[in-house]
Amino acid sequence: EEVGSCTYTLSPSIPYRWHSLENTSLRMAHNVPKGVHGILIVDAASAIVKGALQKGDVLTKIDGTQLADDGQLTLRGQELIQHNYLLRGKQLNEPTVFSVYRDGKHLSNDGPNDPPCVLKDLPYICPRWADVDHQPDYLILGALVLVPMSLNLMSSKHAGKRLVATCKDWCLKWQEEESDETTKNDSNDNSSKKLGWGDKEELVVLTDIFAHELSFSYSRPWRRVVSYNGTSIRSLCHLKDMWLQSCKKSDHDTNAASPATPTTTKIETSQTCTNILDDNNTKTQLKEEQQPIPSFARIELEHDDDIIFEVSRAVAAQRDIMETHQIAKPWRICGKNPKYK
Template structure:
């Protein structure tokens, strides 16, 4: 018994050597002034050696997101070595680093890759979290058990997002632990620590090994892993009257109501319609609340069947429509399903802008809303409602006036509220790129007329606008009048 305990101790010591501390300097985009970056800040996290032959370290995406410099330090060593971010996915909150320095890998004792297990541990299984939480410089090990298996949106978007499998543990996961391995009794990594419930000392969340493998398979095929989405919203069918109205069999607890279908989604392409009852996915039955059997007596959300798939996968969907059962074949297209309002920086939201006569226009996005209003509940109702709308065509955007850079040409509009731009010179505005193209095309009109939501109107003198354009940019320290994404494929002539 003593020999066995000693051997296990040595194995865990070997595993700890492969857990590193990650040091990051980062600079985030400035969403309200997109031509600028926010001041640099420093942070730390954890990571572990996942492939020593390729010199790769695994950590969380949020640890190295927006990084301008990354360094790593080995357990028991003082030197910090440069690391490069090879691949990052905020949807699964994982990032792969490469550490080129020979000294990092060759300094004794030798490093070894931590083995990854795809098996989801049973409830009450013992686990160890290993990492470098704040409060000290040395490695920290905490012990706990797996307390729940569920689904979670790893981006924690207040507007919701694609959900993936998650493990809840009662081992302490604190700031700095993020990116460290969570080990089972054999020393295998069953997941990666990534967050905890706020104001709780011992309720943490772990990215399971199966999700890590999903990420690594994407990296191996040189593709940034992105979660797939069916493109439907479901409503529970607990109401007896609702089930009777839809012609569902009395006493049955199967089937959830499709309340909405994204026009550009795989579901829409397959012919799924609002009002259908979703009965099953690949013969796995959905309950009235949209849940499916997971294992033993556990249940989990139906999106577990979808988010672990990759683009191009197909599966069968069983529907109840007009009092009869119907099967459709569905092929997953590019993910995420195009939403009218992008939700996550680094996933679907890009800091983009256009300056016209000191008016700063941006595409409506959740990062911009949170930067402008701090909380979703403070966002004006008309903009808040658009968070849950879908695109009708791929280039569609909601263009909003973000701010007014005070100048003589826009006198009288300095305190104009943030609101949606509807038309420019009488033409409907469908995207920021289109607005720029219309402005660049020019016209003989004397005025530039912007019609906003709530029937608000901005009219600028066109000649004065073009004459003062460069001076306004120079006065406010703006190098370009538009973001790089809008300047791709420049037309031959430009008034801006």
């Protein structure tokens, strides 16, 4: 069926992060007896495991298969393999029984009140397959090239240590959990529960800056884009929508500034040169008032100064850049590859 439809069913994600229990001091700190063997759970996706795994648990068995202190298990006699094999080999939505050692008791999620966990493919804020079977997504904003962050892009030699470290921190967050920032901001509002990613769907990165008069003195790409005109960026598509709104507003302001009807003033022969100059100054002031107020696009970068463009100039520069570099479209945003389900 998959061959005929040219699709590929993804394998379930590992819904937890773990640490080996080979260190004696670590075992003593977590009160793990000598006869208990397994791995230490340091974090878990609560939306998937639903209490079957908690931080500080010792995962001893998966579907009845015993785990060693280094996370390995025996396969086909004497062969050793990491326990991830047991989960990666499953189908999506296939149940899994976890056996843990918690607070001095051995527990399993195989009862009527604690059913087995149903494994799923967990989304990553930095996609693993961002460049498979299609061209990378991009957005040209004035003279800037912006793309969504992916694991492959993170391994680029141009990505600095700060950018990589920030993206790795985001990758350690489960989508459904509350972030530290959410807890601080909403400490007085228990009814507002936000995702661990906040409202983000992906991370947006500035990867290149075209040489143009518009971008003069802006010379440090490979920075994460945090906000646009003070609004936090959820995704590349969200940034594109905000940019288009700025372009429409700039066009509207320009069209709204229609020339006013000139005021005719009869100049008598006795009028002095000073009066004529005053009249000319008044006309000049009227022309200045008729000019539209320029609108600006402020792109806030993480660990760097903001980039500010005047919108109408940025639109003209974007048109010149696309013509010079033979770029057909100012953006290409496809989203997740539909062939991978």
